[in-house]
Amino acid sequence: MPPFYALHRDGLLILPNAWDGGSAALMASLGAKAIATTSAGVAWALGWPDRDALPVERLVQVTRDVVRAARGLPVSIDFEGGYSDDPAEVAAQAKRLVEAGAQGINIEDGGGPPERLAGKIAAIRAAVGPDLFINARCDVWLRGVGEAGTRVAEAARRGSIYAAAGADGLFTPGLTDAADIAAMVAATPLPLNLLAFPGLPDAKALEALGVRRLSAGSGICGATWGRAAALTEGFLADGRSEPLGDGALGWGEVNALMPAQG
DSSP states (O other), rough: OOOHHHHHHSSSSEEEEEEEHHHHHHHTTTTOOSSSEEEEHHHHHOOOSSSSSSHHHHHHHHHHHHHHHHHTTTTEOOOOOOSOOOOHHHHHOOOHHHHHHOOOEEEEEETTOOHHHHHHHHHHHHHHHSEEEEEEEEETTTOOSSSSGHHHHHHHHHHHHHHHTTOOEEETTTTOOHHHHHHHHOSSSSSSEEOOTOOOHHHHHHHTTTTTTOTTTTTTHHHHHHHHHHHHHHHHHHOOOGGGTTTOOOHHHHHHHHHOOO
């Protein structure tokens, strides 16, 4: 069994989401069992908006950077919607991520017809074989698909379609209610992945409910942007040096995190 698959068998896999090689190196040094990326964070770090705008060439390079910096940990790449509506093109790009070292991907339905994502998943599976962990993201909560009381059933229906197409996990960001989480775990044979979100139960409670994966998403990256904005605003206003050192890692500490060779 590939290492990334094994991490979903028991307990709760907590995944911080990196946005470049440096953030991946930091997270690996702090005890992460695997590294995932955040599509929003990757796009922002490279000066692009989120939502399938980043050139795929840049994503492939980020994959190489993160894999190198993760020091042997499994790496899962946020592949958004696959950067195309053509399943063959999506599969070809996914194969490039695998060749760059990815052991997993997230690919999302955007709340659209599940058959569209299923076609992409099936094409990816045919192109790369059994070892890539394909995490199918179901956006019924994020996009507000249907009435609130129908979303567990709709997500379960989509999960069955994605599993039949070759998905290995089901990601339901925006799902936070404990009763609905328990119902979702019972309704899908796939390991359930949740997103850190206001109102979500903590890790211990999620593990007890049967959740197998918890992702930070863009949360850590967004907090970093907020801190950077506050420091920059203050520095532009008064030029004071002291706030820049508050809570900061030193040059030597950060530099030591970075692998010297690929």
